Amino acid sequence: MTEVSNFTLPHTTHFVYIISGYVQPYAFLSPLSFFMILSGTLIGFKGTTLFFQGRILGKDLIKGYAVGGSIRKYVLKRLTSAIISLGIVSAIVILLEYFHGANVIKATTSLLELNPGISEHFDVSVNTLILTSLAYTSLLLGISFSLTIYLSAFLVVYSLENKRLLSIINKWKYIGSALASWVFSIIIIYLLHFFTNLLPYGTPKGGNILPYLIMPILSLFFPYIGIFANKVLSSIPKPDFSYKGLNEKVIIYRHVLGNITVLMLSIMSSAFVEMLVAELLVEGIFLWPGFGELLKIGVFYGDYKIVETSMLTYSTIAVLSNFFADVTYGFLDPRVTR
């Protein structure tokens, strides 16, 4: 908006003002940020566990000798399933467009051109709306997802030795399910906004968005940290510390923790998608101007173009994020390529 200047109008009545272009010049970068969030968190998690292993066992004992398969075949396999999944969702979008009265060829062309058209409610290009809202969503998801994963890594490591902490994590899944993120959101609004007036609530106004970020982050973080740690721990077989006559620490930190990182591949990718769904709910409650809020407005006003494009965008993020995560992990831990 820096190039807005005065313009002399040729007539004095009946004008239509058309402003084109983005208010946010870097909005196109937001889809990329999703892949960076997931890949960055995966690498960060691996780094955190390696840090623990190195600190407790020493450098010699954390060396891996895993043998992998062909990385090329592994990447091709993952890419094929990603393309098939995207193809199915695209076919569904075309079908829905057809039921809304659109021509199939026109709908297919629009999809291939990545041009979903104009929103009925906002009277603005749907692409502009999606990209602008994704910037807000990626900011919120980036902070809450990475925070959850890193801190749950600490929880997992400490609960391997601490039975009381392990028991708390086991029960957390019930709390997390009963107090879903959106229920937790409203409780937090009562506590931190209505009762104490500590934090602002609503769509951020002005440039300072940080105070508006705290409550949504807390709502996503608290239920998920326990659920995530519990998912990892429940998949670990109970170790018998007498195996091979090894020291308890070596079994826990080398063998158990080493194998957890392989297991994390599927758990972390699915947690990312789960958290994205939870974020859609939380955004609507906090009026955070992200993807969830846009989807909500789309449904409230029957703007099917927004809803369908959201479905396609959400699916693309989920599928490509999983693909990025799989490939990153293929390099980090060659055992998964076998």
Next chain:
Amino acid sequence: MKGIYVTTAVLLTFIAFSIFYDFYQLPKGKPLTPPNYHYPLGTYVNGDNMVNVNANAIVNTLIFGSIVGLGEVGIATVYGVIAGSYGYVVRSIMVRIADSINSIPRIPLLLSIALFYGVPTGNSLKANFFLTALIVLLTGWSVYARQIAEIVYQSSVGIVTRRIIKVVELKISFIRVKKLVINLFIPAMIDGISTYTAMGVIGGVGDPNYPTLTTLLNTASHLIPDWWLFLIPAVFRGALLVLLLILADQLRRI
């Protein structure tokens, strides 16, 4: 085993109270009265006693969950048994189809479908309760079908051998599938309730004729200062889901 009886007894008591207060109407009052001696849970936006409103919502939530649970497990059982018992190419294709359905983003898809029969109001989407249950169950069965197909396939031994020991194999499959189907019903019910909740919170989807706990919570989200409209249904929803989750865990361990 004792744990299951305790959880079942608590759940049945919870359901019995809800059904009772769904039929037995307590006196109405002034709209939006906070909880007090005469109205222990306060009154709703139309003056209805919140005891009756919550009881009705719990019953509707359970009806929705049961329809989805039965539908999802029913479709999954038929699909999974066919895929698993035929094996080979048939299984391969059927499992891939189930996986493909599973890869579709469910909530945006459900909202897109709901727009066909729902009426947007500007702050919600009025959508028929039973049609919504139908689309939820039609999009959620594939996860369970995959599990049943695997169980049946593991019990299968190939076409030639199957002809010889058909009876034995069918018996083993039947026992294992029966146990799995029982174990899957409650998770499928919870899945139905959670999905409807997500549709309600994101898109305001609800049926005014069949208000569920989610409908109450959605209404409350527009009236946040009236805390009893939100906190009480949230506690009931939490209690219901925790009881169902514990029961599902206990059944799985048998």
